[in-house]
Amino acid sequence: MSQALAILKDVFGYHAFRGRQGEIIDHVATGGDCLVLMPTGGGKSLCYQIPALLRQRAGEGVGIVVSPLIALMQDQVAALTEAGVRASVLNSTLTSSEASAVERDLLAGRLEILYVAPERLMTPRFLDLLGRARVGLFAIDEAHCVSQWGHDFRPEYIQLSVLHERFPDVPRIALTATADALTRDEIIERLALDDARVFISSFDRPNIRYRIVEKDNARQQLLAFIKAEHMAADGTHDSGIVYCLSRKKVEDTAEWLQGHGLNALPYHAGMDPGTRQRHQARFREEEGLVMVATIAFGMGIDKPDVRFVAHLDLPKSMEGYYQETGRAGRDGLPANAWMAYGLGDVVQQKRMIDESEADDAFKRVSSSKLDALLGLCETAGCRRVRILAYFNETSEPCGNCDTCLEPPATWDGTREAQMALSCVYRTAQASRVHFGATHLIDVLRGNASEKIKQWGHDKVSTFGIGKDRSVHEWHTVFRQLIAQGWLMIDHGGHGALLLGEGAREVLKGERQIILRRQASKPGKSGERAARGARTDHTADMDADTLANWEALRRWRTEAAREHGVPAYVIFHDATLAELARTAPGSLSDMEGIPGIGASKLERYGQAIVDTLSRV
Structure with missing residues (x-):
């Protein structure tokens, strides 16, 4: 040893x-x-x-x-x-x-x-x-x-x-x-x-703050999140990764972010190989770049200063979510894992499993993995406790995820669950086919559209019984009922819903259904909870230290260009910040600074001393 x-x-x-x-x-x-x-x-x-x-x-x-x-x-x-x-x-x-x-x-x-x-x-x-x-x-x-x-x-x-x-x-x-x-x-x-x-080892990444929000114009929510937590007053922003499920969504989102002033690039397997490689190289070498990508991107990126990973679509499993969010904050400094999630994500992922060519055993495992991730999305408890429990690790509430910082309220949703489940049963009974959440919500809210009348669903007993709840509230109810297993996605039914195992117990009043309260729109409270997620090495620097920091960053950029490597390969930001604070005047003064080994001391030590002496 x-x-x-x-x-x-x-x-x-x-x-x-x-x-x-x-x-x-x-x-x-x-x-x-x-x-x-x-x-x-x-x-x-x-x-x-x-x-x-x-x-x-x-x-x-x-x-x-x-x-x-x-x-x-x-x-x-x-x-x-x-x-x-x-x-x-x-x-x-x-x-x-x-x-x-x-x-x-x-x-x-x-x-x-x-x-x-x-x-x-x-x-x-x-x-x-x-x-x-x-x-x-x-x-x-x-x-x-x-x-x-x-x-x-x-x-x-x-x-x-x-x-x-x-x-x-x-x-x-x-x-x-x-x-x-x-x-x-x-x-x-x-x-x-x-x-x-x-x-x-422990699977805990305590520097990562997990947050999952209900989808409500996900792009606008993403932009608000980046601006609130990862953008400085001068418009510069942190490096981050935004994951989307489809190639088209990747390209559209990257273009949309560019149009709102962000330095963003797309990345997916269908791009021209040369362009894809250039985009990956830019992400490795540049600071303050947002890569919008499918999951084809990121596993091979050892970039330490990715300050946020955002998901605009639900991943397939807890492992996938954990692996992708783990690309944030590899340097151990504060980082964010943010995801927008809605009913459509659940339906889409369930459908993808059902329509795959895999055997039944693989589909069962895939469904159980997705269910674990849905449980994370819908939990009213600590997100980190839920993630670690999936990997057989026990923990206490972390105090650094959205549900710890702003605990969600829960409510007795048994009555609404009975309405929703009864509507699934009554509409299928009347028509001999099953329907998706959008149609069922129209029935519950008493929307007598041509389609509703065509199927005769304006005559079923559940027509209009849920008019006191908004469309968004009903989407939240249906999403949680699917996540809890009371409803299932029909195999090949284009998002149609079936009664899940145990649904009869709910309809008979033998089971109480507890649901998360619909989250309020993001506002000052969300911004307040997020403070500290953005890493600013200069926050506590005096004027002299700040001048050292800027000089060292300029030197590192030149050294990285000369050696043909990303800047973080020369030195991580944390090492550079310590050099700025201690301002070593000799090579011996640098010994003991984390991240400076013998080879780097020999290669760069004198250049650092010379750079600092000119400040």
């Missing part, structure tokens, strides 16, 4: 391990296999990078890191190279001559860490190449990709058990940020990790 701590300090610039990092590193460095579950931003990379360096320097061989994410490979290799590590990557972005050079370095033992895409790793040629090289460690990142129950299944990951078969004496570490019990079991089975230790 003394050697591991020396690498942590000299290479990465930190002085102590976090959580179970030290225990994991010791286990893998001494030859043990393990599965590591650790949240995004929790320091997973160090759990394989330090053992790889320890084993390579002990003569055991190179550390091979399997990752499906080209952008993440490039980010991590750039960061390792800046820190003085001999790291490289083999993926589809390299020319044949570049790939050949990397392979020669591998065989010659000149590499300490090599990142490889799973498709290349599994080729007979590359496996033979590994057989001729010295390999000290296999790290399988994003290990949930091996599970068909996970949220991002990749078929090529299933073949990775061959590593154990061909290299039985090489330790393996599989890592993921999101895996429920079912997914964990499949990871262990598929990767032949039966004898491996399992390390589960």
Whole structure:
């Protein structure tokens, strides 16, 4: 461990391990296999990078890191190279001559860490190449990709058990940020990790504030959220990611945000590859850019200063939501996870499951995962408690989510639930077909439209019995009844609603239905609760410190441009802020500042001293 701590300090610039990092590193460095579950931003990379360096320097061989994410490979290799590590990557972005050079370095033992895409790793040629090289460690990142129950299944990951078969004496570490019990079991089975230790860190990301709002013109709500919490008086704004379900919605939303003065770009798999790559590069390298994207974007982005992740559509599962929101605040500083959610989201996701070509078992699992996420959306309790409970972790109310900061009121909705369920039954009984929420709400409110009359629903007993509730209130009731399982989406019925199991108990008055009170429109209270979500390193700086900060930022921009890497690869904002405050006058004064290892001190130390001396 003394050697591991020396690498942590000299290479990465930190002085102590976090959580179970030290225990994991010791286990893998001494030859043990393990599965590591650790949240995004929790320091997973160090759990394989330090053992790889320890084993390579002990003569055991190179550390091979399997990752499906080209952008993440490039980010991590750039960061390792800046820190003085001999790291490289083999993926589809390299020319044949570049790939050949990397392979020669591998065989010659000149590499300490090599990142490889799973498709290349599994080729007979590359496996033979590994057989001729010295390999000290296999790290399988994003290990949930091996599970068909996970949220991002990749078929090529299933073949990775061959590593154990061909290299039985090489330790393996599989890592993921999101895996429920079912997914964990499949990871262990598929990767032949039966004898491996399992390390589960807390899934809590206390720096992230979770907020879920009822949809009511979602784009306007999004814009109000960004302006209230992530935009400065001069119009500059934080970096963020906005997730949408469809490619068209991505493009329309990005254009709409641009029209309202935001620096926003679209990203989805259907774009021209060159444009998509340029947009991703800009997001990595620029500050204050909002990327509007499908879930195809973000997994490979190691950008530490993403201050918010917003969802305009409901994700498919709790794992997907947790993984996507986890891309905010990787630097540990305050960040927001914001989502607008409505009845249409529930209907759409249920329909997507029903209409998929998957078998019944997969549909059942998908439905249960979606139900868990709906439970999070509709809970009147702490959001964080609900998220952590999904991953089998108990916790106390956090005091840093919307339901903790402004606890929602609940009400006895049994009467309204009986009206809604009875309307589903009566309209289907009268017409022999089932109807969606919009039609049912028209019946309940007594809207005698041509369609209502055509079906004879102006004659059913539930016509007009709910006229005292607004359309929006009824949407809220129906959404919660679906989330609680009292109503179901009809298979192939275009959003038509059926009575769920137990609905008869509600209709007979044997079950009480408690619903969340409809949220009030966002106002001063919501803005007040959000204060502190935006990170401002300059908030407590005096004039001299602020001048140092600005000078160091200009220097970092130039250094990043010169080295061809994002600014955060040079130094994170937190490191830059500490340099501005301490204003070191010599290289020795910088020792001990988090994020400055030996290589970076040697490479940039004098330039920092010179920059500060000119302020």
